[in-house]
Amino acid sequence: MIDQNEFPSDADPFDIAPVRLTVDLGALAENWRDMARRSGSARTAAVVKADAYGLGLEDCGETLYEAGARDFFVAVVQEGVTLRAYAPEARIFVLSGIWPGQERMFFENDLVPVIASEEQLAFWMSVLVEFGDYPCALQVDTGFNRLGLPMQDALALAEDVSRPASFSPVLVLSHLHSGDTPSAASSKAQLESFRQVSAAFEGIESSLSASAGIFLGPEYHFDLTRPGIALYGGEAVNGMKPLRPVATAEARIVQIREAAVGSTVSYGATHQLERASRLAIASVGYADGYLRSLSGSGIPLRTGGTGGGFGFIGGYRVPVIGRITMDLTIFDVTDVPDGAVRSGDYIELFGPNMPVDEVARAAGTIGYEMLTSLGLRHERRYLEAE
Structure with missing residues (x-):
């Protein structure tokens, strides 16, 4: 029988969460003051x-x-x-x-x-x-x-x-x-x-x-x-740079796997790899508000020619590849240098490097929906305003 006392119990839930959300309350307060001035x-x-x-x-x-x-x-x-x-x-x-x-x-x-x-x-x-x-x-x-x-x-x-x-x-x-x-x-x-x-x-x-x-x-x-x-932190006017980013959503990478050229990715085999690839499987899906329409392929309802969403990790934007599923999303990290991304790392879904409205446009929607669709599984951390 496993002795539960052998395992530490003082880990910060945010540091081990599959999906997490950081809310910068200082930026929120400053955005309100900015709008008050305007x-x-x-x-x-x-x-x-x-x-x-x-x-x-x-x-x-x-x-x-x-x-x-x-x-x-x-x-x-x-x-x-x-x-x-x-x-x-x-x-x-x-x-x-x-x-x-x-x-x-x-x-x-x-x-x-x-x-x-x-x-x-x-x-x-x-x-x-x-x-x-x-x-x-x-x-x-x-x-x-x-x-x-x-x-x-x-x-x-x-x-x-x-x-x-x-x-x-x-x-x-x-x-x-x-x-x-x-x-x-x-x-x-x-x-x-x-x-x-x-x-x-x-x-x-x-x-x-x-x-x-x-x-x-x-x-x-x-x-x-x-x-x-x-x-x-969302766009109030079409084409105008938003105020300070407030929310950052991230997902933990569960696995990094090598995939052969010609093999297919995710449900429906809608994406066939044109090169040997390195794939990062992240613990986020449409149950967490990461919309299925961000999938890299296999979404007939999306129009406008967009190829799907991107995440950000190791200083690189990396594309969603194949269909997003309920709990998992696959990102192509082939172009990220070796050692810059590992299992257990967190990938930014939206935040300072991936503006929420840019992600929303890739999904064929607006930043309002991305924010209000956040699922219950996000572990939250609030950065207090001064």
Whole structure:
């Protein structure tokens, strides 16, 4: 029988993890300060929905609060409940609004619902009748055709003298659908529409711009900006260099194997080697959010001519070869010098040497999806902000 005492138990889980994620909270805080500077006279919120874009709501929320953020946006009420413990004096807006049965969660955690439809508005009015005054925000659709009251309905609501006095929104907001494309004429059209809304709700703060809109200039900033992806090191505007990288994902190399010319690699034998090759088998797959569409071959849905993803190890970019599987990915490390890569080493999947948006484009998607798809198996290390 094996004596368990013979094995050390003090190993750092991060150092032995199959897949791991480093989150630089200092870079996150500095990215928020950068976006606050770019927002000029407008206050700057922080969008932390989807577990802070996959990087951890608790740690990221607390870091952003300590950096100075006092307005936060989450997608659903449960996120707001979690965040409240880490942002005690902040205003926390819930973008999906409020539904019957959620009243206690909102009131006990001092969360602000974003009213985004006629149905929600009617329900909210009934809540106010029963519970009295309570703040809300009002979302108006200026051309997205997603959430928000139709613009004409919002203008009529602003002018409705019979509107209950207890209905007192603290913010009106809308969202640009093409803010990441600076040349899009639609952003100017949405801006003009939102100016009408803002004027109709005189005396109430207004917010139009998420990350991309902040870069469009001061006229888009209004009273409050709402940066999201830019905080986490992703591209906010197409073709523009992102801010500081925040997340680095790595996978351990389980095995390095020699493969003969003419042999095939991975499921479906979709890649045939044209040279004798050295292959590194890494312990990451689509179960960890390393998307199958990054495969080096055998992916009929991917278009645009891309050959698949790359990793970074030993100072070299190395291609994914063959299909990515649930738990394993194969990289071609033939061109990496002998001794520069060994079993047990970690390969960078995305991070400072492999920008997350570059990896995402190889997968036919966007950095948002790469970050929010991170699986549960990543062992996490947070580098504290000063």
